Amino acid sequence: MCISDKYSDLLSCIEKARLASPIAANKVRLLAASKMQSTEAIEKAIEAGIDCFGENRVQEAQEKWSELRKKHSNIELHLIGHLQTNKVKQALMLFDVIQTLDRVKLAEVLSSELRVLRNNNPQHSALKTHHFYIQINTGEESQKSGVFPENADNFIEYCDSLGLPVIGLMCIPPADQPPAPHFALLREIAMRNGIKELSMGMSSDYQEAVRMGATCVRIGSLLFGER
Ligand SMILES: *Cc1c(COP(=O)(O)O)cnc(C)c1O
DSSP states (O other), rough: OOOHHHHHHHHHHHHHHHHTTTOOOOOOOOEEEEEEEOOHHHHHHTTTTOOEEEEOOOHHHHHHHHHHHHOTTTTTEEEEEEOOGGGGHHHHHOSSSSEEEEEEEHHHHHHHHHHHHHHHTTTTTOOOOOOEEBOTTOOOOOOOBOOOOOGGHHHHHHHHHHHOEEEEEEOOOTSSOOOHHHHHHHHHHHHHHTEEEEEEETTHHHHHHTTTTOSSSEEEEHHOOOO
């Protein structure tokens, strides 16, 4: 099956899941997780109509997307992988959205780099990132990044005090557990903090995520094949 058929199948499955649930979002964005995919594969995805992509590594994204973005100015690019503090500046100049704000130190570096970029570029031309999502470690797994649920409210408030425009939460549930309780927890944290966007659901569980209120599902293998 070609990518445009896979894409339209996905869109109709998303729509079916959405209509089946009273708490589903009015609109769900499909983000194509394009880590390890060539620029040729990404070009095909763009031709199929996909306009939102997620990358995991700053350097790989820079290599692939500096050219792609010149050709396709309408694409929205998200960072969905761990961000090291020494890559913050490059990330802010490349990604529209950073979904992996996951610790105090990173929040502080992002906030100060944002200030520098704004001061040096009055038109904000070098600055791409205008929105952040906080990554929540809903399963409290030691090998995973993310703020623990019990610290989420304080962390959201701290990001707010730093002036970071946080509009969403994201999570990656533990691989060995049913995802629904994790999606429900993410939604609950978002609702009580007045946060609108929920990035949850991947190839294996996106329908469940949509039923639980996801506004963004991150799909890799169902679009591009197994990595
Ligand atoms: C790779 C990746 C995805 C997509 O995973 P699939 O199972 O291939 O759909 C989603 N989210 C994150 C954070 C990823 O790294």
